[in-house]
Amino acid sequence: MDWMTLSPEEWTAVRLSLKVAFVATLVSLPFAIAIAAALARGRFWGQSLLNGFVLLPLILPPVVTGYVLLILFGRQGPMGSFLADHLGIVFSFRWTGAALASGVMGFPLMVRAIRLSIEAVDTRLEEAAGTLGASRAWVFLTITLPLIVPGIIAGMILCFAKAMGEFGATITFVSNIPGETQTLPSAIYTFTQVPGGDAGALRLTFVSVVIAMLALLASELMARSANRRLDVE
Amino acid sequence: MTLVIDIKHRLGSFLLDARFETGSGLVTLFGRSGSGKTSIINTIAGLIRPDKGRVTINGTVLVDTARGIFLPRHRRRIGYVFQEGRLFPHLTVRQNLLYGRWFAQPAARDDLDRVVDLLGIGSMLERRPGRLSGGEKQRVAIGRALLANPRLLLMDEPLASLDEARKAEILPYIERLRDQIRVPIVYVSHSIVEVTRLASTLVLLSEGKVAAVGPTTEIMHRLDLFPLTGRAEAGAIVEATVERHDERFALTELRSRAGLWRLPRLDAPVGARLRLRVRARDVMLAKSAPTDLSALNVLPGTVADIGAREGPIVEVRLDCSGEALIARLTRYSVERLGLVAGAPVFALIKSVALDRRSLSGPMRVGSSADAEANDT
Numbered sequence: 001m002d003w004m005t006l007s008p009e010e011w012t013a014v015r016l017s018l019k020v021a022f023v024a025t026l027v028s029l030p031f032a033i034a035i036a037a038a039l040a041r042g043r044f045w046g047q048s049l050l051n052g053f054v055l056l057p058l059i060l061p062p063v064v065t066g067y068v069l070l071i072l073f074g075r076q077g078p079m080g081s082f083l084a085d086h087l088g089i090v091f092s093f094r095w096t097g098a099a100l101a102s103g104v105m106g107f108p109l110m111v112r113a114i115r116l117s118i119e120a121v122d123t124r125l126e127e128a129a130g131t132l133g134a135s136r137a138w139v140f141l142t143i144t145l146p147l148i149v150p151g152i153i154a155g156m157i158l159c160f161a162k163a164m165g166e167f168g169a170t171i172t173f174v175s176n177i178p179g180e181t182q183t184l185p186s187a188i189y190t191f192t193q194v195p196g197g198d199a200g201a202l203r204l205t206f207v208s209v210v211i212a213m214l215a216l217l218a219s220e221l222m223a224r225s226a227n228r229r230l231d232v233e
Numbered sequence: 234m235t236l237v238i239d240i241k242h243r244l245g246s247f248l249l250d251a252r253f254e255t256g257s258g259l260v261t262l263f264g265r266s267g268s269g270k271t272s273i274i275n276t277i278a279g280l281i282r283p284d285k286g287r288v289t290i291n292g293t294v295l296v297d298t299a300r301g302i303f304l305p306r307h308r309r310r311i312g313y314v315f316q317e318g319r320l321f322p323h324l325t326v327r328q329n330l331l332y333g334r335w336f337a338q339p340a341a342r343d344d345l346d347r348v349v350d351l352l353g354i355g356s357m358l359e360r361r362p363g364r365l366s367g368g369e370k371q372r373v374a375i376g377r378a379l380l381a382n383p384r385l386l387l388m389d390e391p392l393a394s395l396d397e398a399r400k401a402e403i404l405p406y407i408e409r410l411r412d413q414i415r416v417p418i419v420y421v422s423h424s425i426v427e428v429t430r431l432a433s434t435l436v437l438l439s440e441g442k443v444a445a446v447g448p449t450t451e452i453m454h455r456l457d458l459f460p461l462t463g464r465a466e467a468g469a470i471v472e473a474t475v476e477r478h479d480e481r482f483a484l485t486e487l488r489s490r491a492g493l494w495r496l497p498r499l500d501a502p503v504g505a506r507l508r509l510r511v512r513a514r515d516v517m518l519a520k521s522a523p524t525d526l527s528a529l530n531v532l533p534g535t536v537a538d539i540g541a542r543e544g545p546i547v548e549v550r551l552d553c554s555g556e557a558l559i560a561r562l563t564r565y566s567v568e569r570l571g572l573v574a575g576a577p578v579f580a581l582i583k584s585v586a587l588d589r590r591s592l593s594g595p596m597r598v599g600s601s602a603d604a605e606a607n608d609t
Contacts, residue, residue, distance in 0.1 A: 128319040130306040131278050132381045133336030138307075142332075146323045 006203055012179050013187035014207055020095060020183055021163035024103035025156050028110055032155060036114035037140065057169075058108040066172025069101055073173075097174035098181045102166035106159035113158055117151020118144060149226045157219035161212060184208055234385065234417040236260070240276055240286030240296075249273070249283075249441040259411045259418045261428050261449070264438035264461070270421040273438075274387045277419065278313050279306030290385055307336065312383030312416070316390045318370040320362035326373050327358040333381025348376045351413065352406055368399035372406060379416065386410075388420045392427065404430060425466045429453070429510045437461055454557045456540035456548050467548065468512035469559045475505045484529075484584070491553035491580075495529040496587040513548055513561035515586035519579045520570055530582040534558065536572050551580055 006014070038044070039051055057065045073080040073091045083089045091097035121144055129139045167185040174181040176190065188204045191197030234257045242249045249269045262270040275281040277288055277295065282303055288296040295304050295311075312333075320329050330345065349355050352372045362370060371391050378386055391407075392400045404427070411418060411431065422428055428435065428449060435452045437445040439461050445452050450470045452458060459467050473487035473494060483498040487507065494509065501507065522531065534553030541547070547567050551558045558580050572578070 122319075124315070124317075124319055125321060127280055127306075128313065128315060129321070129332070131280075131309075131311060131313040132333035132377065133307050133310070134332075135305075135307050138336070142335075143321060 004203065004206075006207070007200070009178060010187065010200060010204060013182055013184055013204065016095060016098075016179070016182065017164055017184040018211070020099045020102055021160050023096075023099040024106060024163040025110075025160045027099070028103045028107050028159060029152075029156065032107060032110040032114055032159075033145075033152070036111050036118055037144075039111070040115045040118035054111050055108045057105050062105065062166070062168025063172050065104060066101060066169035069097075069104065069169065069173045073097070073100060091174070093174050093177060093181060095174075095180055098166075098170050098183055099163075101169040101173045102163035102183075103159075105166045105169055106162035109158040109162055110155035113155030114148060114151050117148040117154075120151075121147045150223045153219055153222045153226065157215055160215055164208070164211060164215075234291055235289075236277075236385065236417075236419070237287065237289045238273065238277070240273070240283040240288065242272065242276065242281065242283040242285070244272065247441060251438070251441065251443050253436050253443050253446045255419075255434050255436065255446070257417045258433035259420055259431050260434045260436060261420045261422055261432035262436050262438060263422055263428055263432075264444075265423060267440075268438040269441040270423075270438055271389055272441075274313075274389055274419060274421055277385070278311050278387055279304065279309050310382065310384050312378030312381055312386040314371070314374050314378050314386065314388040314391045316393050318362070318367075318374040320365075320370055320373055320377070322362055324361075325358065326354065326360055326362065326365070329362065329373060330354075330358075330376050330380055332377060337380075337382045345380065348379050351409060352376045366399070367395050368402045371395065371399075371403055375406070375410070379410075379414065383416060386416050386418045388418060390421050390423070392422075392424070400427075407431060425453075425463055425468075426510070429470055429508065450557070454550060454559065456538055456550055456559075459540065459548060464546075464548075465514075466512065467559060467561070468510050468515075469550075469557050471509040471511055471556055471558070473507050473509050475499065475501050475503050475507065477503060489556055491534065491556035491558065492532045493530075494582075494587070496584045509587065511558060511582060511587065513559040515582055516558060516560035517581040518549065518551075518560050518562060518566075518570065518572070519581060520576075522579050523581065526581065527583070528581045529584045530580075530587075532558070532580045532582075534578060534580060536574050536576045536578060538574065539567065539572065542567070551578065553580065 035050070035054060039047065071077055075081065075084065075090070075092045080091055089096065091100050125143055126139050129143045134142060165185060166183070167189065170181065170183060171186055176182050176186045182190070184204055184207065188201050191201035191204070235254065237254045239252045240249065247267070247269070249272050251269060251273055262273060264270055272281060276283050279295065283296060283298065285298050286296065287294070287299070294302050295309055296302060321332065324332065330348070349358070352375060354369065354372050354376060357365060357369060357373070362373070365373065375391070392403055395403065408431065420431060432449040435447065435449040436443060437452055437458060444461050445455070445458055453462060453468070453470055471489050471491065473489040476486040476488045476493070478485050478498060484495050485497070485499040487494040487496070487509065489509070532553050534551040536549060537552040537557070538550040539547060540549070542564055545563055547562055547564045549560045549562060549567065549572060551560065560580060
């Protein structure tokens with residue numbers, strides 16, 4: 001079983017990938033809920049434009065998304081220099097940049113899952129809550145949000161899985177620096193480029209499969225308990 | 234309470250143009266489906282923003298398009314019991330009941346125990362709505378609306394989705410609500426049985442317009458409104474008091490201005506006041522007092538009004554010492570007996586035609602639950 005033991009460098013890549021994917025998913029979540037709610041329930045000018053903009057990373061080549069991020073959020077980019085100067089957040093060639101890239105790539109999947117579940121919520125329940133004295137914000141927090149928990153879980157798992165597997169945009173934006181931006185896919189890619197790297201590539205592939213299976217299992221369990229709570233007839 | 238409605242609203246090809254004013258008690262909006270009943274209460278609740286008009290309650294303006302006022306629904310304090318209950322599936326019955334309390338004025342909170350008791354829902358507080366029967370759901374929905382401390386309670390055909398037995402289960406609770414709680418109620422219905430039992434005031438709607446407003450008995454007795462109130466089920470509403478019970482033959486005697494009524498034994502105490510609905514098709518007329526007759530109710534009176542003499546059927550309204558009765562006869566019989574306004578006649582009603590479903594009043598809850606499937 002010696003060939004199954006991960007080297008310290010490989011462990012670093014696994015840990016980094018998990019960290020990047022968790023941060024990407026959790027930070028995207030509030031934005032995804034807000035945008036999904038606006039798309040599902042709002043009526044405003046530019047709604048389809050916003051929808052298209054959110055879906056864009058799904059359709060564009062990942063390298064293009066990564067390059068756009070580099071232009072906008074690089075050290076010299078308009079957003080990047082602003083965030084670095086005012087909030088001290090630096091993306092370029094840092095793990096935070098990897099999280100940003102994978103978050104942007106997973107965002108459309110998360111928004112879509114949450115939006116569909118909001119659209120499935122019976123608006124008549126929201127009306128009823130309104131007649132009982134709840135303002136729109138309270139209706140959303142006490143009625144809509146609890147009812148879409150299964151959709152939120154599904155969206156988070158999709159985003160997490162996408163973030164774990166993100167390669168093109170990440171490597172374009174923040175390169176492939178071991179210990180800083182080298183996530184699982186980048187590490188596997190690196191192994192395949194060097195002679196004798198097959199064993200390492202295989203080990204990391206195995207780890208990827210296990211993480212993906214665990215994520216799916218977790219989502220299944222959480223969705224089941226959420227559904228039980230809703231007492232679906 | 235004074236509720237003033239004056240609205241114009243277009244929904245596709247349907248034009249709602251309603252104007253009326255009502256006082257306290259239970260007001261029923263009555264009319265066929267598509268007559269605009271639900272649109273009107275949705276406007277009161279703030280679910281519809283009317284194109285034009287005003288809605289005020291006790292002087293508080295809810296809507297006034299001329300002044301650009303539209304109070305959002307969550308600030309109106311209008312309780313709404315929907316046809317389908319609309320309980321929140323992710324909350325328990327108790328949490329559903331207390332939902333409105335988060336937003337109500339702390340001082341004005343109605344007592345949970347009292348409402349739970351009134352509606353008989355104490356045993357289901359920890360259950361989720363998905364496991365309740367239709368009748369239980371509606372009772373919880375009524376409680377939920379009451380506990381939000383509304384200034385007005387709207388009920389949109391709360392019994393329409395229930396079967397006869399469930400209807401009979403809920404009606405007494407609504408009667409208790411009307412008689413014990415000070416909240417005025419606007420009740421939407423197209424069932425003449427419910428209207429007779431519940432309503433003190435009736436707003437009759439037809440094709441988006443108000444055809445008549447007034448005391449329920451008065452509107453129901455107008456022969457010219459029968460096409461709208463429903464001719465087949467038309468009848469008179471008689472206010473009566475329980476005089477005595479005849480245990481030997483299991484009969485109950487009721488006293489009304491028209492005279493003495495005998496009907497199958499009722500589970501109501503002597504002295505109780507009841508409303509008796511006497512369907513026009515159950516009333517026969519005779520020019521002289523008949524003898525050797527099985528029908529037990531023979532009431533003298535005079536012809537007050539005769540309806541339109543078209544087709545085979547004619548309605549005749551009688552005045553029996555100040556109490557109105559309506560008889561549904563063939564035009565042939567009306568001509569044969571030579572009935573004219575002022576003519577003295579006797580109304581004959583079989584006791585067995587007066588079933589329990591035609592009654593309302595302080596009967597013991599449960600006595601009317603054994604619903605008799607005796608509809609039309």
